[in-house]
Amino acid sequence: MWRRHRQRRQGARSSASLFATYAVAGLVPIAALGAVLIRGVQQDAARQGIDQGRSQAAVIAEMAVAPALGNAGRLDEGLTADQRRHLQEATDLALFHGSVVRMRVRTFAGQVVYADDGSTAGGISTADPAFRAASTGDTAVDVVDYPDAPGGRAIRALQPVVASATGESVGVLELYLPDQAIAARLHREIVQTYWRLGGVLGGIYLVLGLIAWSTTRSLRRYAAQQEHEALHDGLTGLPNREEFRNRAAHALAAGRRDGTGGAVVLVDLNRFKEVNDTLGHHAGDELLQVVAHRLLPGLRSGDTLARLGGDEFALIMPGLEAADVLPRMNRLREELTREAVIEGVPLNVEASFGVALYPEHGSDVEELLQRADAAMYQSKRGAIDVVLYDGGGVATPTQWLVVQAELRHALQRDELFLVYQPKVDLADGAINGVEALVRWQHPERGLLPPSEFLPAAELSGVIEPLTAWVLRRAAEDQVRWLAEGRPWVVSVNISARNLETPGFAGFVADLLAEHGLPPELMLLEVTETALAGDAETAAQAVRDLAARGIGISVDDFGMGYTSLSQLRGMPIAEIKIDRAFVSDLLTDSESRAIVRSVIELAHGLGSKVTAEGVEVPEMADWLTTAGCDKAQGYLYSRPVAWRDIQRTYVAEGVIR
Template sequence: MGRRNTGKHGATGSRLLLAYAAASLVLVVLLGVMLVRSYREDAERQGRDQGRAQAAVIEEMAVAPALDGAELSAGLTTAQRERLQGATDLAIFHGSVVRLRVRSFTGQVVFSDDGSTAGGILVSNPAFRAAATGTTDVAVVADGDRSVGRTIRVLQPVIAGASGQAIGVLELYLPYDAIDAKLRRQMTVTYWRLGIALGALYLMLALIAWYTTRALRRHAAHQEHEALHDGLTGLPNRAAFQARAKSAIDGAAVAGAEGAIVLVDLNRFKEVNDTLGHHAGDELLRLVGSRLSQALRGSDTVARLGGDEFGLVIPGLPQHAVLDLIEAARAELVRETVLDGVPLSIEASFGVALYPRHGTEIEELLQRADAAMYQGKRGAADIVLYAEDGVANPTHWLTVQAELRRAIERDELVLHYQPKVRLRDDEIDGLEALVRWQHPQRGLLPPSEFLPAAEQSGVIELLTGWVLRRALTDQAGWTSLGQSWPVAVNVSARNLETPGFARVVAGLLAEHGTPPERLLLEVTETAMAGDAENVARAVVELAGFGVGVAVDDFGIGYTSLAQLRSVPVSEVKIDRLFVTDLDRDPQNQAIVRSVIELAHGLGCRVTAEGVETAPVSAWLAASGCDAAQGYLYSRPVVWPHLLEMFLNPRGTGRHARPEPVEPVHLSTGGTRA
């Protein structure tokens, strides 16, 4: 959403066009000046060539014959002078010659058309010296003697007689005005033609400049649009989303307004790609972008952040209006559509963070919106507003994730184990592995301090892998001492959704030589409901390898009876919420009794969590519960301590309890306390 800003490109393009036009005009003018100068030089060259030819004719036809046998250094005889006068009078009379002098090599004027013996260029003049040595010199000069304007001055050697030797220098001045006038007429035509040609050239350059500038402007706008928009949907991309979100937050801070940053993630989008193909997935993403844009206001921003994740910037609305608007967008989004002939209902999770209530920095708000969205994916609500008490504080998650990675590498984690006791004979029926973090600065940390951050990233896979390896190693230790207790390990839904997880578990069992039936994986009921199809697929694959799966915290999540019937679950663990005060609470008794009957009817064992008193244990045993787990039997401790308790019992009971440890329980799934 939002219109493309082309103003700056238009101003830049106009300036570029003006600069290009000015530069082109300068070049065209310079080209014109050069061409005019060249034409003028050509015209003068033509005049000089004409003067040289005319002088050659006069010298050869008139002067040379008249001076045959003359010795100019001694002067001319009367006969020679008369012959020369007669040969040149006609040319001078008709004006084809302005002035004529015959000079000796010493510069003496031996003949002139007006009878004078003075004047002419100096002997030292290069032109005279050139003529004296046999070279013709031609120049257009101003005539200073008769004020006839410009003339063509020709200095050339006089060659008389059969010897072919020069006897003097002919200084001849020819009229240039007629030639100049003719050349001017020719030049006028040439100038017009040149002007038209240069004008056409300039117009062409201007058109090229306009077209090029326009193309560059469009290209720049296109490049900017491409840099800030998603190529598939045409929506703003992550960079544009960040910029618009920051602008909205900064504007709200100045105006004292409110707004929201919303993250939207499609549910089960991978199934569309896998089932209908990537072209259908692309069409679905375009449809989602279109529907969200249509549902929101023109001032709001809808951006595609990557994959199937979208971001919304909703400025200027309080909380209730934001939620109403998002609900309207969700209603528009979930309308059924048809892709490749298959009816499809779009589902998505919305995580909402408000500003300035939940933060004033874009990264902080994005983290909190992401945390809310993730909570929505694990629960039943499609729209979740970030709440400090409902979502683990994500502002430190990046730090926790980085530290946890290092903790796994440094082997700072430890496993405590809590026994599950068979109610029919009070014997240990297995151990549940519970992870702790021996932090070098903060001491022993319970799972609630780091599991939420781990489950939001790939760290959970590293963590689960570490717990499985350590639990199987410890199990080999107590097995070698004669105790064949099965071990239960908590895994998150993210583990089950990871392709190949079941094969990884099977590989670890083979690596440690552990029979599959001696490993139980526990998944919370809430996690089972998150992505039911992928989780069910993983559970079926695990069952195929012989590994059992237990539904943990049963009763507080959203597992349906159909899921329990279709998924090969081997054990159901009743949440402690229904077990506390079970011997005195008729409602909890009815619920627990129903769960026991239901689980047994589906072929599952039943374990009750949080058993702390003997009357509760007795009631569970009488009601047919298979096993129990709680402080009545033991708090979580390291396994050698349990082995010592089992081999060397103390006190009045079969299993004495160790020193009290503060109870910790995490209700969001994953590796519990």
């Protein structure tokens, strides 16, 4: 919420700044255009004044002066009394009304032959270009400073005097016309023009302003949309990984400041790939939307639900007490796992939850995500849907990536080897089989047990070459035993991923044929949890293996959730009772009841029963009495190399 408010404020400020920039940028050319137009109007007004003075001078010269002079020749000899009287009469009215300020009639030499004020001196110099132009027949008009004129300025016009009788130029007429009235009229016209121009320019600026405002608002909306899309998942509308990290970092900082904690939760859908593969990706998308809609109502104010990618979701829950985490997650899980109908197909939504607390399990986002991820994968491997990181014993995904990479190199460098633990017939104590167990002699960390690398291998494609290596090495050792007269059945552990691999049954059969081994001497052990994963695929793989004579053993029986109907439909050769039930047979009546039930169930299905983890003779005696077929455990032998089995046991292969 805080971030959205800050983004809105920043967006408003940036939009205002952008609009101001547009406004200023738009005002500059408008102002420049206005200045140019105003300058043009002023110049036009000045030209109009001059043109008006020119016209007025021409009228006076033609209508008043020329008729008054009559048939006069050149004016060098002066004017007659009649000519003076006629000029006086012709110009008195104009002078009286102020339409003419001063008037002089001059010879080409500059002599004043007539002046309205009676003077014979003054006027423009004969050397002035304007006077010379008038002497040659042109008219020269200028606006000049003239103290005798109203306002101190006048329009000076020098006009050739043309005799009406001859049509020849006989002198120069020097007129000073009042500029004030013309200027006032032009000023009124300019003011009107200014208003019109201002209105037009203002309208243009307003239109540009509206365009700028609309553009900035569109850009703001586009930027906000782009930012939202950059920080949110397009399918569900939830925050994406980047936004989740931002909010999680803020929650952690607030927790450090306030001394409070909270939880980071990763939620991963189980068997989501099956939905995409069977119903199509559009159905998978619909399922993801259903998940988002089911998780959101269970959140508190201040909590964040994000989609990190694929079928993985994450929650940041600030201020959540540790005691409330698991109950709340279980309620979310119950809501999430309700049946959903996708594309008309009812689906049971299943998910694994991994929870990490802060500050107990980490102080930064990456560390908490890694530990929540580790807990989530522990949930996927077990029967518990919600797992709280326990602070130890769980490898982080980063470590798994390292292990997976190193394991591939280990296969190439032959750092792996097999040990074998005998399976003993409880009826006579004879060894009738061995279980192959892989070990890793790491060049830096020494001898590694399976728990250090098999979980990482099962989560990646490396489990397939690893299983192939174990099968091939076990077959090679079995050839040696057969050569020495030991027809022991060799058990090899395989994973759910192997059962889902197309052609796996054919691969095993070809491998046995390559080594000249009868298929009945190979027993593949698969965990009960693996059988319950993709039930139909697993069942078909088991049937394909059994059809080739290869036996299947269900390992760790009782620890998973295989349904009895699944077992009934599979050709299972052996069921192994998990050591968790065997270890307290002598002290716990419930464990004894479970073991008896499993033995009876297995025999009813036509399967042999092997008990794991037999430590003391009393356990073996009880199991024998209960009808168990075989046993395996430290009572008989720890896992040893294949040559050590030869040295440890007598020639008959009987445990002493």
